[in-house]
Amino acid sequence: MIRPLWTEYRRGAGIVLTPVVAVLSWAALFRTRMEWPGPWTTLAERVHGTLFFLAPLVVAVAAWQASRERRRGTRELLGTTTRVPWRRLGLTWASITLGATAGLLVPLVVGGVLVVWHGGYGGGNWWWSLLNSLLAIGFFAAFGMAFGAAVPSPLLGVTAGVTVYFLVATAETLVVGFATLFPFLPADVMLQFPEFRAGPQALLATWFVSATVALLALVSVRPKRRAAVPVGVAAVVAAIPLGDFEVIDERADDLVCQDRVCTVRAHAHLLDKAVAEAKPLLDKVSGIPGAPTSAMPDYAWQHLRVYDMVLDWYGERVRGEYPYHRLMVDSVVSGLECDGDVQREFGVPRMAAVVWWTGDRAALDEEPRAAGLVDRLLRLDVAAQREWFARYLSAIRRCDRSAVPEIP
Amino acid sequence: MPQVDMQGLTFGYRGRPVIEGLTLSFGTGVHGLLGPNGAGKTTLMRMLATVNRPSSGTLTVLGDPLRSEHGLRSVRRRLGYLPQTFGFYPRFTVREFVEYFAWLKEVPRELVNSDVDRAIERVGLGDRADDRLKTLSGGMLRRVGIAQAIVNDPEVLLLDEPTAGLDPEQRMDFRVLLRDLGQDNCVIVSTHLIEDVAAACTAVTLIDRGRRVFQGTPDQLIAAGDTDVGGDTPVERGYTTVLRAYRATT
Numbered sequence: 257m258i259r260p261l262w263t264e265y266r267r268g269a270g271i272v273l274t275p276v277v278a279v280l281s282w283a284a285l286f287r288t289r290m291e292w293p294g295p296w297t298t299l300a301e302r303v304h305g306t307l308f309f310l311a312p313l314v315v316a317v318a319a320w321q322a323s324r325e326r327r328r329g330t331r332e333l334l335g336t337t338t339r340v341p342w343r344r345l346g347l348t349w350a351s352i353t354l355g356a357t358a359g360l361l362v363p364l365v366v367g368g369v370l371v372v373w374h375g376g377y378g379g380g381n382w383w384w385s386l387l388n389s390l391l392a393i394g395f396f397a398a399f400g401m402a403f404g405a406a407v408p409s410p411l412l413g414v415t416a417g418v419t420v421y422f423l424v425a426t427a428e429t430l431v432v433g434f435a436t437l438f439p440f441l442p443a444d445v446m447l448q449f450p451e452f453r454a455g456p457q458a459l460l461a462t463w464f465v466s467a468t469v470a471l472l473a474l475v476s477v478r479p480k481r482r483a484a485v486p487v488g489v490a491a492v493v494a495a496i497p498l499g500d501f502e503v504i505d506e507r508a509d510d511l512v513c514q515d516r517v518c519t520v521r522a523h524a525h526l527l528d529k530a531v532a533e534a535k536p537l538l539d540k541v542s543g544i545p546g547a548p549t550s551a552m553p554d555y556a557w558q559h560l561r562v563y564d565m566v567l568d569w570y571g572e573r574v575r576g577e578y579p580y581h582r583l584m585v586d587s588v589v590s591g592l593e594c595d596g597d598v599q600r601e602f603g604v605p606r607m608a609a610v611v612w613w614t615g616d617r618a619a620l621d622e623e624p625r626a627a628g629l630v631d632r633l634l635r636l637d638v639a640a641q642r643e644w645f646a647r648y649l650s651a652i653r654r655c656d657r658s659a660v661p662e663i664p
Numbered sequence: 665m666p667q668v669d670m671q672g673l674t675f676g677y678r679g680r681p682v683i684e685g686l687t688l689s690f691g692t693g694v695h696g697l698l699g700p701n702g703a704g705k706t707t708l709m710r711m712l713a714t715v716n717r718p719s720s721g722t723l724t725v726l727g728d729p730l731r732s733e734h735g736l737r738s739v740r741r742r743l744g745y746l747p748q749t750f751g752f753y754p755r756f757t758v759r760e761f762v763e764y765f766a767w768l769k770e771v772p773r774e775l776v777n778s779d780v781d782r783a784i785e786r787v788g789l790g791d792r793a794d795d796r797l798k799t800l801s802g803g804m805l806r807r808v809g810i811a812q813a814i815v816n817d818p819e820v821l822l823l824d825e826p827t828a829g830l831d832p833e834q835r836m837d838f839r840v841l842l843r844d845l846g847q848d849n850c851v852i853v854s855t856h857l858i859e860d861v862a863a864a865c866t867a868v869t870l871i872d873r874g875r876r877v878f879q880g881t882p883d884q885l886i887a888a889g890d891t892d893v894g895g896d897t898p899v900e901r902g903y904t905t906v907l908r909a910y911r912a913t914t
Contacts (some may be wrong), residue, residue: 259776260767267755329751333812336713337768338740344768 257347261354264347269321270355276313277359281306285363289574292567293367294376295522297450297505300385303364307392310356311425312418314393315400318352319417322404322475342476345401349472352397357390374571377522380450380505384457391464396421398471405475449522451505456498466490516550519562523553529573530562533580540613544642546649548588557592557653560584581614589613589648594655601657608633609648612641632663666691667820667850668712673721675707675874682707683874685721694846696861696868696882697854698903704874705854706748709824712852713745726819741770744818748825748854750809754798758789758808761797765812783815786844788837802829810838814845821851827860839864862886862899870906877910 265271284306285293293299322345325331334344364386403417404410470490473483508522516538517531534551537560541547551560563583568574589609591599607626610619612633620627633641644661651659666689675683682704699705710716711723714736726742728735752761762780771779784793787807792800797808806829813821827835835857842864845851855861861868862882870878870885878885882899889901893908 257767260764263756263760263764267753267760324753325751328753329749330753331751332710332715332747332749333745333751334768335715336740336743336745337765338737338770339768 260347261350264351265354268324268348268351268355269317270351273314273317273352273355274359277310277356278362280309280313281360282363284309285367289566289576290569291574292370292374292569292571294371294374294525296371296376296378296382297380297385297508297522299364299367299371299376300382300389301450302367303360303389304385306360307389307396308425310360310393311396312421314352314356314396315403315417315421316414317355318349318397318400319404319407319414320400320410321348321352322401323407323410323413324348326408327410340476341478342472345405345472345476349394349397349401349468352400353394356393356397360390360393370569374525374567376525377508379507379522381452381454381457384452384454384461385450385502388457388460388464391461391468395464395468395471398468398475402471402475449505449508449520450502451508452502453500456501459493459496459498460501463490463493466493511553517560517562518551519553523562523564525571526562526565526567529565533584534560534562537581537584537613541642541645544646544649546646546653551584555587555592557588557590559588561587579614579616579619581616582610582619585610585613589652591652591655594652598655598657602652602660604629605648605657605660606652609645612645629663636663667726668852669722669724670718671722673708673711673723674719675704675711675716676719681874683711683718686871686874686876688869688876688879690850690852690867690869692846692848692850693866694842694851694853694864696865697852697871698856698858698861698868699871699877700907703872705871706824707874708871709745709822709852709854710747712820713743713747713822714740739820741816742819744813744816744821746806746809746813746823746826750805752797752805752808755796757794757796758784758800758811759793761808762811762815766815769816771816779815779817783811786814786841787811788834803831803834806830807834807838810841819849821845821849822854823851824854825856826853827855827857835860858899858903859897862897870903872907872910873914878906 285302293302325334399421400417403420404413407413407416466486467490470483470486473486474480477483505522508520510521511518512521512524512527514527515531515535517527517534519527519530530551538549538551548559551562553562555561561584563580565580566574566577573580589606591602594602603623604626607619607623608629611617611626611630620630633644636644644663647659647661651657668690670686670688673683673686674681686708697705697708707716711718712725714730717730723730725739728738730736730739756764759780762783763776766776766780784790787810789804789807789811792804797805800808806826810823810826813823827838830838839860842851842853846866853860853865865882868880868882868885869876885902885906886898887902888906889895889898890905891901893901893904895901895904
């Protein structure tokens with residue numbers, strides 16, 4: 257079995273699929289900036305997301321491969337061999353599935369090594385998502401083969417397979433079976449920290465396996481009535497309500513803290529970097545009335561905000577990202593309670609507060625009119641600067657622009 | 665007991681009879697199946713190869729009547745077949761293609777390597793075993809087709825126009841191979857090339873419009889020849905004489 261599969265893979269479309277899938281999924285997982293894809297749940301979710309464009313590719317290639325016997329005129333000869341047809345078609349299916357899976361494994365293994373290296377959060381039953389992504393590839397290979405074998409024209413078979421895929425994948429209201437067919441599509445159920453529930457995920461895995469077997473049976477079993485059992489099993493599985501296949505991972509949302517800086521457990525790997533960014537900012541405003549004394553992962557004026565960071569493979573923030581310290585202070589210096597007009601009135605003093613606090617004059621690019629105020633502020637002695645900042649915070653809390661002291 | 669036995673075999677396409685009440689049997693040896701275009705040679709070969717089922721009559725191959733799925737599988741395991749139109753996969757090498765068919769024919773795993781090598785050597789492609797099929801000439805492809813047919817060491821070998829595309833030297837080699845294969849097995853060769861039959865076959869069957877016209881040895885066919893009819897060789901004259909005589913009576 258291994259040697260025929262290896263031959264089928266090397267001489268069929270499987271070997272073409274491998275590098276194409278590898279490049280596409282590499283781009284999806286690491287983006288153009290070679291991002292670190294962790295933690296595990298994020299990696300698994302990104303793999304899951306790649307299926308949206310990998311699936312039609314696998315469907316098309318499988319449909320083409322399934323038409324080979326017709327294209328090459330080997331059906332008569334193959335019909336006189338001993339091995340039952342489903343074994344032969346199973347071999348073709350396996351070669352396509354192998355081709356796509358091997359391609360996907362390239363970035364997946366690299367991503368897995370990086371996640372282990374940087375110690376990403378490992379909760380949330382992430383492996384369920386990964387398992388179902390891999391099973392889905394096999395399912396889509398069978399889906400394509402069904403069209404390739406059933407439609408007399410090879411190109412028409414490919415077109416029909418891909419068209420039906422997109423019609424079903426993008427349909428708004430679907431019967432339960434088809435809703436389980438493309439569970440990765442609805443973006444509105446994507447959670448920041450999902451926990452994949454074992455029951456629905458096992459049901460989903462069962463659906464992919466049973467549907468794959470049913471499709472292959474429909475293609476290869478003679479007489480067709482023998483396919484009734486696997487088709488019936490798949491239909492029963494499809495009719496079982498799936499339920500929420502992911503829920504919020506409460507444990508991932510727990511706080512982990514160090515030196516008054518906290519983040520969620522799922523982002524614990526970012527804590528050292530967050531502390532390095534937050535500590536100087538907290539120290540600078542220490543003792544100022546109304547100034548924050550801690551950094552937290554939620555957006556509130558009482559504390560600095562600890563955001564997620566986009567890291568590269570070496571665990572460093574990727575270049576070109578918005579300056580992290582500016583993000584951190586935003587919730588404190590912005591008037592969250594104020595209406596839009598008042599916020600606009602605060603534009604110049606807010607930017608002066610940001611530049612004074614962060615020491616980042618480059619921020620003036622966003623509000624050049626604040627340059628004069630910043631210069632006048634910095635000419636004051638330190639105590640006066642801190643006094644001005646305290647009064648700014650008080651004014652912004654009250655949404656009262658007139659309470660911000662002028663500096664002559 | 666004959667390896668192949670058919671009694672009152674009938675087959676038709678869309679109501680048009682192609683094989684009509686054919687009763688024949690083939691034993692060990694090389695059997696040439698002759699007949700004009702449309703005589704039903706290929707249809708008969710396809711039935712023997714288990715591609716088509718007869719409309720009526722009985723067909724027994726290697727003692728198994730071709731009725732049940734079990735009977736078909738049992739026969740297919742001991743059958744080799746080269747169809748008239750030989751389809752192949754261009755990206756496969758000769759070895760990979762023959763190996764693939766060894767797998768399809770359920771050749772025991774431990775025998776695959778040796779059986780594949782032997783089949784390739786027997787058709788004279790040992791030096792091209794690792795070449796892709798798309799690089800081979802038509803004659804070589806035909807030999808690959810024969811190699812896949814014999815890889816399972818079949819007891820009944822069915823070759824439909826096996827020498828089409830072979831050059832004279834290759835045809836001579838092929839005749840040697842046929843004689844060798846026919847030593848212990850039943851080899852049925854459907855062909856238009858009457859001289860191949862005379863040179864390599866131990867028996868010859870002539871059919872026309874789905875009915876048997878003649879069955880005997882090549883010498884008997886030659887002996888039946890009338891010098892007045894056309895034909896460059898004695899066997900061609902025998903063929904033409906028998907066929908015309910049959911048509912005159914029907």
